[in-house]
Amino acid sequence: MKIAILSNVTVDLLAGMLAKSAEVYLAAGFDTWQQEMIMPTSGLCESRPDSVAVLLHANAYADAWRAKEDGESIIDGWLEAIGSFSRRFPTTPVFVSSIDVCNLKCRYGSETRLDEYFENYLVERIEETRAKGYNVYLLPVKDVVAELGRRNFYSAKMWYYGAMPYSMKALAALNELIVRYANAAKGAKKKCLALDLDNTLWGGVVGEDGADALIFADVKEGARYKDAQRLIKKMKEQGVLLAILSKNNPEDVEQAFNRPDMVLKRDDFVAEAINWEPKCENVKRMAKTLNLGLDSFVFLDDNPAEREQMKAECPEVATVDFPTDTSALPETIAKIYDDYFFALDVTSEDVQKTAMYRAEKQRKVERESAVSVESFLQRLEMTMEVHLMKEDELKRVTQLVNKTNQFNVTTQRYGEEEIQRLGASDRSDVVVVHMADKYGDQGLVAVIILRYDEKNATIDSFLMSCRVMGREAEMEIMATVKKFLQKKGIALLRAIYRKTAKNAPVAELFEKFGFELTESSDTEKRYRINVDALPNKTNVFKEVVVQL
Amino acid sequence: MEDFIAFIAKVMEVDPLELNEETTFGKYKKWDSVMHMRLVMEVEEEYDVEIPIDEVPNIKTLKQLFDYAKK
Numbered sequence: 001m002k003i004a005i006l007s008n009v010t011v012d013l014l015a016g017m018l019a020k021s022a023e024v025y026l027a028a029g030f031d032t033w034q035q036e037m038i039m040p041t042s043g044l045c046e047s048r049p050d051s052v053a054v055l056l057h058a059n060a061y062a063d064a065w066r067a068k069e070d071g072e073s074i075i076d077g078w079l080e081a082i083g084s085f086s087r088r089f090p091t092t093p094v095f096v097s098s099i100d101v102c103n104l105k106c107r108y109g110s111e112t113r114l115d116e117y118f119e120n121y122l123v124e125r126i127e128e129t130r131a132k133g134y135n136v137y138l139l140p141v142k143d144v145v146a147e148l149g150r151r152n153f154y155s156a157k158m159w160y161y162g163a164m165p166y167s168m169k170a171l172a173a174l175n176e177l178i179v180r181y182a183n184a185a186k187g188a189k190k191k192c193l194a195l196d197l198d199n200t201l202w203g204g205v206v207g208e209d210g211a212d213a214l215i216f217a218d219v220k221e222g223a224r225y226k227d228a229q230r231l232i233k234k235m236k237e238q239g240v241l242l243a244i245l246s247k248n249n250p251e252d253v254e255q256a257f258n259r260p261d262m263v264l265k266r267d268d269f270v271a272e273a274i275n276w277e278p279k280c281e282n283v284k285r286m287a288k289t290l291n292l293g294l295d296s297f298v299f300l301d302d303n304p305a306e307r308e309q310m311k312a313e314c315p316e317v318a319t320v321d322f323p324t325d326t327s328a329l330p331e332t333i334a335k336i337y338d339d340y341f342f343a344l345d346v347t348s349e350d351v352q353k354t355a356m357y358r359a360e361k362q363r364k365v366e367r368e369s370a371v372s373v374e375s376f377l378q379r380l381e382m383t384m385e386v387h388l389m390k391e392d393e394l395k396r397v398t399q400l401v402n403k404t405n406q407f408n409v410t411t412q413r414y415g416e417e418e419i420q421r422l423g424a425s426d427r428s429d430v431v432v433v434h435m436a437d438k439y440g441d442q443g444l445v446a447v448i449i450l451r452y453d454e455k456n457a458t459i460d461s462f463l464m465s466c467r468v469m470g471r472e473a474e475m476e477i478m479a480t481v482k483k484f485l486q487k488k489g490i491a492l493l494r495a496i497y498r499k500t501a502k503n504a505p506v507a508e509l510f511e512k513f514g515f516e517l518t519e520s521s522d523t524e525k526r527y528r529i530n531v532d533a534l535p536n537k538t539n540v541f542k543e544v545v546v547q548l
Numbered sequence: 549m550e551d552f553i554a555f556i557a558k559v560m561e562v563d564p565l566e567l568n569e570e571t572t573f574g575k576y577k578k579w580d581s582v583m584h585m586r587l588v589m590e591v592e593e594e595y596d597v598e599i600p601i602d603e604v605p606n607i608k609t610l611k612q613l614f615d616y617a618k619k
Contacts, residue, residue: 013582157604161605169595
């Protein structure tokens with residue numbers, strides 16, 4: 001990962017800290033950041049970073065903030081420089097800091113608050129730029145200032161001595177913030193938050209105190225739990241899956257969730273284990289049902305014994321420290337989001353994720369009652385759409401390429417820019433697959449990247465969301481690839497399986513398709529097949545629309 | 549002084565054996581102008597002292613920095 005750091009002040013110390021997490025590009029010279037963004041031959045443009053962080057210290061333009069027009073024109077100038085870079089590198093995210101205008105002092109009582117005006121003006125201009133399609137995000141530096149307070153955030157001495165305005169505390173917080181944003185641009189994160197109930201989502205023990213006596217309200221003691229639930233609900237709406245891990249009687253829990261003031265509802269959870277078995281056994285079972293790895297889970301429980309057991313038995317699960325003072329519970333939840341689930345964008349797939357997982361569970365129930373797999377799959381009335389990646393699918397494809405672990409033959413990760421290049425090149429194609437059935441739309445669920453040389457093609461990547469595993473989708477997809485390659489006049493297809501800790505489900509995939517094994521080692525298998533020998537269409541899909 | 553050297557070594561991320569009282573700003577490779585700022589801030593915080601801005605450029609050796617830390 002390569003981060004470029006640009007600023008109008010000295011940020012060498014920050015660059016040094018960032019270098020522990022990533023390769024860092026730091027522009028030469030002082031306050032050259034706008035030139036770096038505008039000039040196509042600048043070090044920035046030539047270093048091709050994965051993301052760019054622009055850290056702006058408002059005081060460096062002290063005279064600009066005294067009049068509206070002056071300040072606006074400074075900010076407009078920033079956005080022009082950023083826009084110029086962003087147009088040239090549309091897939092490189094640029095994180096632009098919010099500003100803290102703090103030099104307007106000696107103020108009289110009725111003086112206009114120009115500081116807040118400019119801070120908002122910058123935020124609005126960044127949002128406006130984003131809305132026009134630029135890959136530009138607000139880096140919430142002003143939030144850090146507010147959290148730490150100006151007295152702790154700034155070092156007047158270092159500012160006047162070395163044009164470096166930040167304290168060590170501020171540098172540490174800025175480092176963490178930038179790394180979090182840069183990591184989010186790569187898309188790796190956890191998927192499911194597994195929650196205890198009693199004294200975690202509400203105060204009290206429902207089985208003993210009864211649902212009506214739970215500590216849960218809008219003010220005072222109950223509000224810490226209600227606020228915590230509000231945050232968890234928001235996470236769920238942004239694509240975080242929720243699960244219940246509770247030692248309780250299901251009827252008691254039912255009572256608690258029946259309270260009309262409860263923020264979280266039963267159907268906000270994709271899975272629940274309400275019983276007296278060890279929680280680590282429950283989470284393992286849950287991982288299996290949901291087709292997730294154990295390392296996709298984050299666990300929150302007020303009981304230290306439960307946490308210790310989880311850490312010992314399921315070290316892959318991220319077990320979070322519960323605050324000893326529960327007034328910090330909402331803050332703990334917010335930190336869980338930042339640490340484990342933070343994302344730059346929320347796609348429509350993310351919003352519907354819980355609904356999709358719940359529908360999948362429903363399908364499983366039906367599968368168990370179906371006579372044969374084939375008739376079960378036919379009853380799902382599945383449809384498939386296969387086409388070359390479109391521009392508005394780039395983000396979702398990048399997300400899938402970087403987070404799919406199980407059904408992934410090479411586990412080759414690519415950034416947004418590389419994927420766009422692969423899609424645009426005539427030596428490669430990025431094929432995407434959408435699926436839906438009578439229970440709902442699964443969205444973009446599979447990606448195949450093909451590379452060509454002469455009369456041959458190679459499967460560079462083949463990955464599929466675990467949501468649609470076990471539905472013969474891979475067979476159907478391979479059949480469309482077959483037709484596509486035949487049309488292109490390609491006779492031979494090569495493939496590679498690279499073993500990882502997670503991708504055992506596809507270890508025999510190419511054998512299943514009829515490929516011939518040409519080389520094999522502990523970590524890798526190589527295959528080839530004549531395109532004509534690839535599998536034909538299945539008969540389980542109701543409709544398959546191919547535009548290749 | 550030993551504790552002080554150990555603390556400075558931690559900040560600079562070097563072996564304490566590489567440092568002594570005479571280690572000099574500008575001569576010792578790790579102690580450049582960027583590290584200088586960091587050292588001043590870290591010493592101020594760790595030892596709860598204030599090093600006046602006009603003194604910052606006058607600090608040339610670890611001994612001189614240590615004299616501020618003791619105050």
